[in-house]
Amino acid sequence: MNLRDTPEEAAFRAELRTWLDENLPEERRGRRGGEQRFGDDFGRDWSRKLYEAGYAGLTWPKEYGGAGAPYSFQAIFYEEMARAQAPSHVGVIGLGMAGPTIMAHGTEEQKQAHLSKILSAEEIWCQGFSEPGAGSDLAAARTRMERRGDVFLVNGQKVWSSFAHIADWCILIGLSDPEAPRYKGLSYMIVDMHSPGVEVRPLRQITGEAEFNEIFFTDVEVPAENLLAEEGQGWQVAMTTLLHERGTLGFALTAALEVGVDRLIEVARERANGDAVARDRVAQEWIELQALRYTNYRSLGTYQRTGIPGPEGSAIKLRWSEQNQRMTKLGRELLGAEGILDDGWWHYQQLRSRGNTIEAGTSEVLRNIVAERVLGLPKGR
């Protein structure tokens, strides 16, 4: 157990810090995120810059455009990005979900075709999992994938698909065999969002912005080679995606939270310095931030040793989402009347945080997962 940087880690951290100082324009620090990210070309340009400097896909293999670095470098990357309040890479779904899934289940051609483009933000990806009738119960997905020789004919509707309005590719789960028992009839494919028959309709969110969308598929022809794994193995592939969605994102989530807690401390210093109750609540948020940070480190340590993320990782998304909601609400509260003004960072973050306990597995579903898979409680559901 050693929390200090190794000489290599320290060198990497110093180099990254200098790079951020030199390359990140002051006015882009601490921006609020959301739709604004895509208001101009900055997001993609910035992502490309990260890629060219070797900071995108740090842990991905070199042959696919990554840096082949140890996981601790990824952790340092997120820490330094948070410290600089730097905007994240725009390819959230590609980096966090599509890429790792293709790496685990894809063919060599698929890896060559997509992985480096995900890193360079040439390809933006979206995730087509949820449907009107299949949210928490993903296995109930009914989007039809019908085999017609060398192609699949795709028909159906997806919903809540983040970034679909700007996406080039989609990881899609659907039903290829309606006769098969539950789980066994599902297949998983990658779909070109520019194919004929794909229609995207933005959905306006609580924040007023439209970051997620409905996707309609009407007789979309998808080449059979776009399957990930075999026909009928979609459920196993989807589990890989969700593992990454809930697992490896821990550092990114905690880094974002750290930016928020730093701001919260500033607000408290300026607005509520003598308020003992406020100070207690701010200290509690600081403590829980550290708790999440060091839980990430523990999970990482287990991962580096065994290749499997530790079970403690399953608690991270659950607690992160709840903390982000509490923290943003507290920030707004401490701002007093200013907290209800519509233009601020806190206003946006607090509203956006309500999605955190719904996206990537609702808190109720995550508690079920902890109960059944981590604690081994009897299954009744």
Add this chain to the structure above:
Amino acid sequence: MDFALTEEQQELKSAARAWLSERYPLDRDFDAPQDDRWAELAELGWLGVSVSEEEGGVGLGFVEEALILEEMGYALYPGPYLATVGFALATLGPEERAAVAAGTTKWSAEIDGLVPWLGSVDEVVGMDGAAHDAGGEEVATVDPDRPAGRLAPGDGTSLAGSRDVARARAAMAAEAVGIAQRVLELAIAHVSTREQFGKPVGVYQAVAHQLSDTYADLELARSLAYWAAWCVAENDDQAAVAAAAAKAFAAEAAVTACERSIQVHGGTGFTWEHPLHRFYKRALWLHGTGSRPTALRAEIADAVIGAPVPA
């Protein structure tokens, strides 16, 4: 950067688990006098884990001691290991340390005017940082294994130096983690077998989700406790805030874990016969000994926000 336990640390933890569970099983007679097996602890080297080899110790550090303390929480170990190793050891001189490692002296320290185990230790680090002979009236506390007494008034200031306070807090956090772990395991075992309405009660989400929340609390508490232990062992700049954070969070987590465990045990959990209440009482003892969580958070607020400026 590597925050996983090393193989040696894991082995030590397993050895402590095995030794303690054999000697302090949960079906023991808790109401009879408890043997602290001090000579055996000395022989195992666990009293001198952080004492140098020249002084007769093992030459490891506080992280390893914290792992033993965690297991002592898990087993409800009755003796004054926390007081000797967690509270006093770091303030002692070379000869005194050697005597601790050899198992010849038990120590405690004055905390908030109280000396835990006053009647059963040999010496006490007093409020002035100097050693005092133990002895004096003991009173019962919420934890029957942990009576406390008062030294004569006017003995000076609290545990010498902020690092020792941090160490004491980190030690209590480690015990609290062990308690939370054990009462969660007891709850899991109970709700997996106890049936009502034709099903094990653990299938009901109102029950299961309480335990999922305990698990999340536990893992977060563990992370803070190990962080604090490492900071104390390394004399890191963050030792004071880390230990305050760990003690505040872990003590609350342990108390809540016990309360949830009692709840999901139903009536059984409310009996004297079931050991749950003993874990609960130890958790309450940890919660109330040294600074309470709100006081610890006030210290953290001072560190991260800055001292309060009156409005």
